[in-house]
Amino acid sequence: MPIQVLKPKFHVDECLEEIRECLEKGWTGLGFKTVEFEEQWKKYTGHKNAYYLNSNTVGLYMAVQILKMQNGWNDGDEIISTPITFISTNHAIKKQNMVARFADVDEYLCLDPVDVEKKINNKTRAVIFVGYGGRVGQLDKIIEICRKHNLKLILDAAHMSGTRVNGICPGTWDGIDVTVYSYQAVKNLPTADSGMICFAEDKYDKIARELGWLGINKDTYARTGDKGTYKWKYDVEYVGQKDHGNSIMAAIALVQLKYLDEDNAYRRELARCYDKLFANNPKIRVVDAPYKDECSYHIYEIQVDDRDGLMDALAANDIYAGVHYRDNTEYEMYAYDHGTCPNAHCVSQKIITMPLHLWLTKADVEEIAHLVNKFTK
Template sequence: MARRSAEALAINGGAKAVTSLECKDVPKIGIEEFIELADTFGFSEEAKAAIRAVIEKENVPSPMLSRYYNPRPSKVKMLEELAMQLFDVPYVLAVNSGTSALNTAYVAAGIGPGCEVIVPGYTFFATVAEVVTAGAIPVIAEIDESLTIDPADVERKITPHTKAIVPVHMIGTCADMDAIMAIARKHGLLVIEDAAQACGASYKGRRVGTIGDFGCFSISSYKITGGGEAGLVMTHDPYLYTRAQNNHDTGACWRPDRYAKEREAGELFCGYNYKLSELEGSVNLVQLRKMPDQVRRWQKTKRQITRQLRHFAGITPQQVRDPDGEVGNHLVFFAPDAQAAEKTAAALAAEGVGASTRGCKSARDWHLYAFWEHILERKSATPAGCPWSCEKNAGLGQDYSPDMCPRTLDILSRAVFIGINQWWTERDCDQIAGAINKVLEAYYEPLDGEIGW
């Protein structure tokens, strides 16, 4: 076959081989995805047909569902900016779950082999699991009657290997941050707040999650605020923020130039992909806007109940570190023993109050350390046994056992939990308070004194 002359090439001024293509470009993402979303939200066939009829009229180009290269303002970025404003913190990184928020904060803080991290014995397992996935060794501390980590036990458990303390703000209340920050400063430790269950709570005027070196939030649909699966990482430190950004984006982070060389030691390292999608970002942007009103409603509802409660011998209300700052989505009190707690919760349920207990039941519960066999038995994803077998971790940690935190087991076994609905009316609250007083009066000796917890 005769060779064509190079002069015929379009690059050299010849005619183009491809002039126009006949195909009709169909947006890769568009109408069908929108209808699928309508289905997720539970719209009827009739409603979906109506939605389809409207959106088919508009020829919308494929949207970018990632924050990068998005022609429209990124919803994830807007979510981060909203959080910066609501939490009064300069750096917020949106990620795809509370678990990835924790992993990101731990890795960014430099937690890894050779480090011990002190966590409470009562928290969702993610708080401790991510210490292990980061390559470090968790040390489990007792809780106190606030249901959060006991600062005195934290101090007892500090060793030369301790790198960080993780206070967890459980069920809308806050940990004793003054005591924890003082201990951390005294021993030169980092504080990483797990605020997954307390989005919007504050401690002495500051939102929880903004007091320590890092704050980690879950804003997944089963949390106080949120929808879908999502998380937030907050910090005041630009260097920690850059490292967090690096961890959440495979190590290819924008600083602000994605392809720049490392500007500072520790800026670039291999990470994960924990990015939040624009779809989840848009849902959570709407959700987070509701947070201040939600918290106000819950606080008002809880107060309307607690102001009517009477005092009884043997019944102790949960120690709330900042009554004006807690979210107020739970009312907890302690009975004299586990059996009394079970009996009281059953009587409350019979009266129509959703009450529960945990701890003395045989049912497994990932919130209680005694069931964390992954930790107690030092389980590993591979036969090599890392991070437990890692040379840098030799001699670290404690002798794990199901009864190593007896105070935590005792406190939880006696706790009666009542979930509060932010939408209860004043009459609903009066009925709930009446039912609690009725049950407590039947089983416990009323104490003289002021009414109101």
Template sequence: MIPIAKPYLIEDDALAAYHTILSGWITQGPRVQEFEEKFAEYTGAKYAVAVSNCTTALHLSMIVAGIGPGDEVICPSMSYIATANSIKYVGANPVFAEVNEFYNLDPADVEKRINHKTKAILLVHQIGMPADIDAFTDLCSKYNLKLIEDAACAAGSVYKDKRIGSHSELVCFSFHPRKIISTGDGGMITTNREDYYSRLKLLRQHGMSVNDRIRHSSDKVIFEDHIEIGYNYRMTDIQASVGIKQLEKLDWIVDQRRIIAMAYHEGLKDIQSITLPHEEEGYFSNYQSYSIYLKEDFPIYRNELMQKLLEKGIATRRGIMNAHRETAYKLLTRKVKLPRSEDLQDRSILLPLYVPMSPQEIDFIIGTLKGLIESNVIHY
């Protein structure tokens, strides 16, 4: 079976965790600080704050951005449900907007939904393809809104010669196994604001005024205070030690993923009934996922095609979910109409993409897909 994805973890990642475990410091500590500093340097941001996952990163970003009960935050429905959930966590309401053909928010549709309750735009870089940050920065400036980036899938992606993570005040990353680099689970927030940085560090550790590392290394007795209600959103040093090693390989991993994506481009470019991913000038994707869109004249039902590919030993996934179609949001979004988002979900398939994939595996996927189309086994 060729899986849809798998993390690229090798011996040096395992050894990093091993040595950290033997060091005796396994919770948030020196390795977390090192990972934060190196991640900030990599992205070009001034600061980085490690947390337990990207969902908690989004939650804390909502808090420091001042989003609260009754506020509205515009975001795509076409994203993993954690995007919308993070808005609900602070008592605010997600306002779902339409996406463009690249699976990212449509600036024109977003502007139509801005009103006096709107406090922020939550911009997602879907499947690693950068969104139009400049357009949303302009919108936020025009209407005095906060911009938060959900960059769960975008580590290593580049927008207009700057890595994702350095453009906005709050950018949130994921290190889940489906992402480009992984710490098992984990997240990171990058920011250029010192006040956000200081408060994020408080919030992730119960609002504690002095962290464990400083307290344990002090030659004087220190009693911590808990300055505000916080959370247990810490990353462990075990995870961070793996993250440090993963970060060293990030650019190489992105290069390898792009080689696979280009092979798909070349192998599938002549199939007229599908649309392939496309990078506009100034956009550089890490190809966290490779999504193909099946046009109306595609000869096979999407779900049946997925089943046929599975029977051939190729795992796929449906198009990116729409949160407003999930049970948790249906009662809240009965009047929401997002035809493009729904169509992209219903007519898209994610193909396997991970490092390392052999040329034989890539050729097998391309050949099998072409064969199923040419055999026209299932008709509308």
């Protein structure tokens, strides 16, 4: 059997039972299960607010839109972000006619606080921090910088479901204005696709719920009485989009959430196996993680000189690695900052994502590591 880089594992029978309830009640859209999952996510993480969406991407778009709208930011203002991320992180900035100003990454492939502070100017309004691979990086220092310069802070926690620091969910730390999670198909808490936006302030959560339902100030579920009576009157306060999640995806998420800590613990076991097997190979640089015992380890990455050659060698043995991510300043629309983040550019040429998922055995990891070590000798 081929070994994939990422492969979700679902608790199928339990998921089907949750979905069955939606179908039998005739409620598959917004409400019912989405509300239940929001409450369970708040309980699990400690977030004060949680609004279930159809993806992490729309959550990031919404986060920038609301902060811009509510804080009087202008077109052309800047948000500092990372070049090592999925493109939706930086599209969220561009979508609002703002400028992504790129700062370099540190040894954890998260934003380097020193370079972030260098990139701040009189147009800087916020920072987007990506918890790459589930790592918290130097998020505490980024929070300090944002406080010092009166900047808003958005945490792109697409990889961070289940990550903790001393038992606390980083997204709930003081100084973070909004955290956005992903439950996309291959994430640690997989659904077909969905996400969650968690604002620290109640007023932003209220706006998010209206924007995510076309600007309507009362969603369908809120307008349905206890006896099923449908109250049709509402007002429209914004030009919004249809960004909310649905009860089918939330049903899956409710099941997957029950196993998230157990699943992440197994990911950490596999990561420790990789660490041990690569420890004595000087030609491999493992991307480290602070608080390794509480990291979600969405992905496990190494850096090698001949990345493409290694990927071909693994593929010849039915092992399929991946690359997360290409330096975003190599894309034409963000090329204005090309060359400003030398570490990120170097990493982008060398990084490779090893298979890491719940279907892998430790024997699989040993086989993969053996081939990697053999190739890099």
